[in-house]
Amino acid sequence: MAFEGLTERLQKAMEKLRKKPKVTEADLRETMREIRLALLEADVNFAVVKDFVKKVREKATGAEVLKGLNPAQQIVKIVNEELTQMMGETATPLAKAPHIPTVIMMVGLQGAGKTTTAGKLAKKLKDEENARPLMIAADVYRPAAITQLQQVAATIDVPVFEEGTEVDPVQIVKDGMAQAAANHNDYVLIDTAGRLQIDEKLMDELAQIKALTNPNEILLVVDAMTGQNAVNTAEGFNDKLDITGVVLTKLDGDTRGGAAMSIRAVTGKPIKFVGEGEKMEDLDVFHPDRMASRILGMGDMLSLIEKAQKNFDEEQAQATMEKMRENTFDYNDFLAQMDQLTKMGPMENLLKMIPGMANNPALQNVNLDPKQFAHIKAIILSMTPAERENPDLMNPSRRRRLAAGAGRPIVEVNRMIKQFNQMRKMMKQVTNGNFSGLQNMMGGQMPGGKMGQMAMNQMARQMKKNKQKRLKALRKARRKKK
Known part of the structure; x- marks a missing residue:
């Protein structure tokens, strides 16, 4: 899991606190210092860490906590509540159109796992809602992008609309939307192009697709292993497209997990799904409260x-x-x-x-x-x-x-x-x-x-x-x- 190092550091800090017969202001300062270092080492955004520590200290300081019963447990509870709030408090469901199809734009940089995530989401919708999704191959730049989408779609038995690499992506999306309407598809998932970094040409194309389809969701797919770069990417896409949510991939990899804790606080946009495996079933709804419990070693x-x-x-x-x-x-x-x-x-x-x-x-x-x-x-x-x-x-x-x-x-x-x-x-x-x-x-x-x-x-x-x-x-x- 992405948060192993952070979990270990936070558990040690809390265990020290629990062993104290009485928690003093000095003990609280030491605990907050260790929490701050743990979060920074996990690659959580500095401004987010500063704000988090300030809130916890304010709630934990005072006679009602330090001089009350089980002050250590109360502090753990406060940390848990603030972690949950930092990551969004509650799970955020997909927005749905009042009439079919519901349109979902998948955006992100190259290598984040956008195409695979589109397939995972299509499978989830198909399995859980008995939906009939259509996937549109709008990435005409990356070699074999269309082939990859077709291979992913074949494993989950979902149709793909494509017109090759010579047609303009905006036209492909327009034609794909017409086919979805004719076939009465419940969902349309648009696999858009990515770049190694954000550039104006990419953003202009994505803005045109957004204007054409008026999507119900613009989901930014972010590789959790990129750390703070994931937060910067989220900010860049959000400024240009006003994204509706984030999907974090590779959360099961060798990553410190700080991106997951920073994105919501920095962009104000919720993390809607997390990918924790390579199988098509490995896409889960993101529950901030459950993730906070896991980070603190309290299970899920x-x-x-x-x-x-x-x-x-x-x-x-x-x-x-x-x-x-x-x-x-x-x-x-x-x-x-x-x-x-x-x-x-x-x-x-x-x-x-x-x-x-x-x-x-x-x-x-x-x-x-x-x-x-x-x-x-x-x-x-x-x-x-x-x-x-x-x-x-x-x-x-x-x-x-x-x-x-x-x-x-x-x-x-x-x-x-x-x-x-x-x-x-x-x-x-x-x-x-x-x-x-x-x-x-x-x-x-x-x-x-x-x-x-x-x-x-x-x-x-x-x-x-x-x-x-x-x-x-x-x-x-x-x-x-x-």
Whole structure:
């Protein structure tokens, strides 16, 4: 994740504060100094940092905070609120036209990921709204730009309107809009040309396309890895086109993340989406409050739940829960769950959404190499149907055969079987509302301290409610049979 360094610095600053029996003005000054340095190192705009620190200090100074109960927690709350406000407070939905089509102009510099992002957004609209988008290829300058858009569109089964590289881009857009009207497309996404830097010719062309189409959205696609240059780019495009929102790409890359925290404050325009992966599904709505929680290491359970709901089959998940509770969870179930889990994204990103898991020492020693999943899958697929259905059959001779069949060392087979048995035992406890197994795994401490405990307690309550609902439904069904 983009904010790992910032998260680590802020967590250390807050942890120092929490250890103080009493928070003094001097402690507050030291904490604010560390927060300021952390934000500057993360490449947050200097003026934004200055304003942020001033607001936090003003709210945190005074008897009502420093002399109240749990002053450290109150300061963390203030920091969280100000981070959220800095990035926009709430998620901003796409603007829609009162009649079809809704027109979205995708603009940005070369290399920011504009074409791929256009495809991701088209897929999102198609999947979530059952929409019929049309993509217009208006970049006639970059070599193979049209071909790239066609390839992206082919993977998501969305049509592309193009007229080659010899026609004026404004004319292409005009003709594309006519086709969208004839075909009754819900959305039109215009993939415009980019440059290595902002120039007058590019801006004049984009201004003409804007005047022609009167777009509902002008989304600026910005590479988060460019740091402060991303903010400068946003300012330049906003001055010329009056953009409606920003899409941050490569937020999962090796970046300090400061651009995400600066763009809204500098331009006043919201970040609407973030790209955190290379797959066409990897485009998420930007939630400032959730991002602030992630930056402070407080997790993002809502996004985790949304990912699970999107990728997991509810009936299958319910059946798996029952099997875990009854201790009949087998390798077939494990394989199915692993396939669904990998669809949610990189495991390290998912774990960091759990309160307290970002920069958690327990996480540092976990091998999260994606190849591990492939190796585990190979071992399970080398089993006979009987072995997959009955995990207790795994004697030494069978394990040696598995190692040979999967082409993996016997040590790796033994480790996988041991981990599977531990997980099966722990999940049986968890599904029955007993979190002692998870506590033992985390060295006797719940992840995230009180935050983690609250999240787990909430999960336990939900599981208990689900169990009661199932029992009630079962009793009702039995009464009907009688």
